[in-house]
Every structure is written in C-alpha cells, then in structure tokens.
Amino acid sequence: MSRLDAIGMAEEVRGRRVTARDLVAATLERIRARDGELNCFTAVVAEGALREAEAVDADIGAGKVVGPLAGVPFAVKNLFDVAGLTTLAGSRINAERPRAAKDATVVARLRGAGAVLVGALNMDEYAFGFTTENTHYGPTHNPHDPARVAGGSSGGSGAAVGAGLVPFALGSDTNGSIRVPAALCGIFGLKPTYGRLSRAGTALFGISFDHVGPLATSARDLAVTYDVMQGPDAADPVCAGRNGEPCLPRLADGTGGLRLAVADGHFAAGGEPEVFAAVERVAKALGVTRRVTVPEAHRARAAAMIITASEGASLHRDDLKRRPMDFDPLTRDRFLAGALVPGALYVQAQRFRAWYRERVREIFQSVDVLLTPTTPCPAPKIGQETMTLAGVTVPTRPNLGLYTQPLSFIGLPVISVPVADAGPLPLGVQLVAAPWNEAALFRVAAALEREGVVAARIAG
C-alpha cells in the first residue's frame, strides 16, 4: 500500500479495500520506524490523524461523497499553520509562540478534500537555505544516501516523500526550495505561478518570491493536490483572483502543439556533466532540438539574492535586533547582512526584475515550455562547505540554487521532474512555462512519465 501514490490510495479507500484508519496507522508506523534515521518530522500528530481517518471511514460507510484525497496521509513543511501546532518555521524563536488557531488556507483545502495530516516537517530556519541542515532540529538526511543532504529549504518534505513515508507533502519555494529537494530526493515538485496558491497562514520569507506547492511521487498526484489547493483567497493579498484551472484533466493531452526548447547560456554552464546529460535525455525523448538563451540570468540570480536577503531581514528585524544569538548560526549572519543592504540596491534589483520579466515574456511568445537542469549536481554531503562544479570550487549551499533562482525571481511556474536512471543519486529537470500556464507543464511531465523517462525514485 505504501507504494501506491495518493490517487491510488484514495481509490483503495473509496473502494473499501482498505480503511483510511489502517492506511494512516501504517503511515504512522513507517514514520516511527524510519524517521529516526531521516529526521524529516518535527511533529507527528498521530492521535488527530487517526481520528480524522476514522471520520473519513465513517463518511464512506454512510455513503457520503468524499473528496479526491479521502484518507490519504500527508505532511507539511513546518512553516504552514496547522491548528493546534506551533508554526516553527525551522526556528527556535518561533517555538515560543502560541499554537496556530487554524490551518493555513492550503492545508484546510487539502483536508477538505479528505487528506489526513500526519505531521510537520523539518526545514532550513525561516526557509533561508538549500540544504535543511538545521542546527536547532538537526539535518534532514537524504533517503537515497543518509550521508547527504535532502536539499532545502523544504528538505523534510522532499525526504518524507522520497522515502515513501507519505505520498505527498507541501513545501514552499522562494528561490528553489521545492524544486531543489524534489530533485535531490528523486520526486516531482511544483512551484506554481507566483500568486496562484494562497500563502495565507504560512510564515513568509521573501515576500516578492514566496510560493507554496506540492511534492509528490507522480505527475497525477502533483496535479490533484495542486487542483485542490487552487482558487482565490482574500486572506492572502498576493493570491490572484483567478478561478482554479484544473490540471488533472490535462494530463492525457500529450505534448502535441507545444513549442519546447532547451535553455542554454546560464542554464547550460556551471554544472556537472550528468545534469546536462539528464536535460538532454528529456529533450531527446520530447524531440526537442531548439535552444533558447534566457538573457542575463546570472544577474537575475544576483538580484534575487539581494531582494531575498533584504526582505527576509526586514521580516525578522525585531528578533535580529533583540535576540540575534537565538537564530541558527547557519542563517544569522546572512540575515544580519541582509538588514544592512542599502535601499537603492534593493530598488535597483526590483527594477532589474521588471526588465528581466519583460525579456523572458518575449521568449514565451514563441516557446511554451523550457527545459533546464534543476540543480548543478546531485545531493552533496551533509556539512560539505564547498563543492567543485565544472572544475571550479564554490560554496555548496548557495550554489544549489544556481538554476532555480533566476526562474522564481519572476514567478514562473516550474515543475521539477525526476529523471529515471539518472545515476547513483537522483537528479531533476525543470519544466518552465509562462505565468499561469501550469497546464503545459503537466502535459509534458505526464508524457515523460508515461514514456518512462521520468519516474519517482522511492528509497526504502
């Protein structure tokens, strides 16, 4: 049963071949058995989960219509509000705060669809990192090699799904924090268009780039969870007033008529050979020969760093002022540095962002989906300070976002797909579309999955 995806589990529950309670109990047992090694969870809500599962079973027994995720266990990065839990956001400081009174909007919507929350997941403090080496709560380990990072900042989410503990999880992505762990843990991850999914009830980090989204083991799970979470939300001023545009029905559409290209330039340099081989494998399967250059992507990454540091520091200014030593040593100096960024530099970064968005918009006049690597390398070792990329020694942690930052910088929707048989460790490829065109991404992801070119790799 643990090898089924979320839709498969829900079908079993609705068909009464398994009870939601048994499904959730088995999930809790898997977490108990394996999380000591992986350190994905910072909270497990066993009692509440079993109670919710029993309610699903009761509804099914009473003949009521249940949601598409009825009885399916899931978990969320611990920056999502969960009623009754303190929203840690990976920090020690937030551990002193009251418990959340209600669920984040997207958590409530998933529960409304019948999904059963089993716990909260580890992350880099305040989402400021790509490795989930959290000093307060310990590092999360990659399920494919526990000596290696799971990626971040949604590393608990990536590892929990990649280890088969839960079929899907929620993460957030400011500069790559869904896509990097999805790639390094061998699963699918969606960062939707900026403003597509509500961020209400989540701890923000970089308000210009903060997104939420699912990580899952199949394209269809990514689609169904995304569909359930879509829709306007007055509680989030950034959430668009658009009605949902369901993607699950689009999975079988195929790639016919879509204009596809591989991104070169910045996205074809600075990484290890295997990541480019992974892109070429996907491109070959799709029959893509066209190359497109995204102009000034390296400057986009630079501007993203400035805006992120500045906005993150602004959000945490009071604590930086009053109690800097309570921050994780892995984030503290970066937050303090962000607090000292001159305003003129921040504004110029935002002006560059507007310029860059227009240039990329021009590309999407003739392209529907771009292909790029997700990370420049497979998962580094935990504690690894530097790594060698294309023959150059660079700091490990910031460089995991080399190819993700220039895309979230302008809010583009991206799916990271896990390339099948990429090597000893998982690798991902980014499918990138114009704003609001998630459907094109799902069509490509599903086609690649049907061809066996991409497939989730579940460890254990």
Place this chain on the structure above:
Amino acid sequence: MSDAPEPAPKPETIARYVDEVAPLLGLTIPAECREGVARNLAILFAAGVLIRDFPVGGAETAPVFEP
C-alpha cells in the same frame, strides 16, 4: 554594458560599513558575528555590482493599485 566585472568593495571597506551603518539602523552586531556578517554582506555587494549599473530603461516597479 560591459560584462567585465567591476571591482567589488574591499573587505576592510565592508567591515567599516558594518560597524558604522548597523548602529544607525538600530542593530547591534554581536562581536562573534561581525566577520560573518561582513563576509555575507560582501557577497551581496558583489551581487550588486552585477546589477547596480545595468541599464533597465524605464523599468517600473510600483505596484498597480486595485481598490
């Protein structure tokens, strides 16, 4: 615009900036963080070199007000 990298501020200049600007912003940088803050700020200023003089034309960043 030339792609030739402009010089980033020198480390001692960054350290002096940290010492002088932090108090103006109401921040106290703990002694044990001073070096790390300066190092990270140097990275941000180096990133700034890539964009500060980039010709963005009339790029406008003000949000649209929608009552």
